[in-house]
Amino acid sequence: MSDKEHGFAIVVHGGAGEPLDYTDGCDKAAKRARDILLETGDALDAAIAAVMVLEEDERFNAGTGSVLCLDGATIEMDASIMDTRGRLGAVAAVRDVRNPILLARAIADTPHVVLAGEGAERLARSLGLERAKPISAAQRKKHEELLKELAGSVPAMPGIDNRMFERFWNYKTPLQLPKGAAHDTVGAVVRGPDGHFAVAGSTGGSAPSLLGRVGDTAIMGSGFYAGSLGAIAATGVGEHIVRHMLARTVYGYLEQGMPLQQALQRGLDLIDKDVDTGLIGVTKTEAASCSNTHMPTSIVEQ
Template sequence: MRLSTVLFFAFLILSLSGQSQKKYTVVIHGGAGVMSKELINETARSEYKAKLNEALELGNKMLAEGATATDVVVKVINIMEDSPLFNAGKGAVFTHEGVNELDASIMEGRTLNAGAVAGVRDIKNPINAARAVMEHSEHVMLSGPGASQFAKEQGLEIVPNTYFYTESRYQSLQQLLKKERERTGKDNTGTVGCVVLDSYGNLCAGTSTGGMTNKRYGRIGDSPVIGAGTYANNNTCAVSCTGHGEYYIRLGFARDISALMEYKNLDLQTACREEINKLTNMRGTGGVIGVDKQGNIAMEFNTSGMFRGYLKSSGEKEIAIFENE
């Protein structure tokens, strides 16, 4: 065998070996809020963990097969959007008027390109619409009927608003209306998010939500706001938030985490904790997940629980609900 042939095969083997050693990470959340084992019984906990596991395993499979971070974020969030367990897609909460309005956003760390939709009532998977805005429009955020028209033109699945109905979410609205009180932290629970570092070294973050139970006047929270509920930058991290959105918007929460890493050289977990401390000082509640360019992860919150999990190419994996779990 000629030397050149030997060198070619040696190079090929080294290249394939290097490809197989590339690292990836997927992190997800399903909302943070006031939780207890009394309110969420063992059967419900098993259902939540099974769905979180399904989402993580899909992400792991896709990443192992070489999928991009953007593809993974969308498909993983679809799993949670299609489940009535979470306040996103099928399980979205009700507004004061008794309808479902959904928000979502996505951002790529390599290009800083982003897309979002807000206040939509008939798009089955809002995260898909957010991606379409990012990739097929000159805009970052579309809202209401205009976003729905755009989604139809993009061939996305449109459903009647009744598709999003779930009895538990409807009863939650009725209880709040009956008591004529402000919603409590437990109603924040359910917003979903995913952050990914793919095998090519690119980051992506996405968030999808039904917003707040009993919200009025077309209220929009942090989830569709780039830099508040979602942010990604290959130089620092990818972040998805969940909680009382007004506080996240005021803080520029997601972008601030990236800035703390960029300008103060903080590591991801320290930056997330510092931002959560700011949230706490403002008497806001919620949580955040993140992954940095090295694959380090963070899952921080100041509530009694957050549906959360992560899975790395090394096989390291965790799924949890309550604090200190």
């Protein structure tokens, strides 16, 4: 954590539970955000730029590195943006888009706040956004590794009986059983030099999950929130994060006058310690991250 009276702040995370070796990707994303912030002064532009860097890095579960769904063929992604200028947009369960964060930003300019599935993809086509890259060898390898454990006794998703996926199976192809558990999100929070705040997040979803599953990344107040006091982003298992409205809850602690680091830790304490979870945030004077596991993170201030 660090404190700063004036200037801007950027915090980027690469997902709770991801290797710290990936910190270089977060550093690259934060540097890109800084460059954009110095160019435009817009906190949201900077947050989106950071997330785009991570969407293009196949190591992270977002954009081009998104995990395959249980059928081994489908990818469903969520993304969101929010700032203190009134811009708010999210996309859920979108498939054929290279950078879902750009689609979330575009949705903020429509009459709506959230678009999902086919409608979101049609908007992406009309806007000329790039289609998703072909499924890579790295994505297929991750999926093969996942397909080794769902039939076992170890929960592939924290707190969930593996047999639940078989009971509620809703894919066209037959069930093939796997190892858990990709549920990472990438995200960025930014305080602009003008005092405005922004947050952006993107995820390739959770593995395992039922088709059409939407996590916290697309749900305002759960995976993300920005207000006049700061911006908060969460990462981890969406089903746990949503139940606590984690980002908005942490922001509520800020409203009570709690320092940022303490607010993040208190929010983290709401989640079972066995569930990988992380939080990042910026306020008028602080920039910090907090997690109950390893989480690649980068903080830049000026």
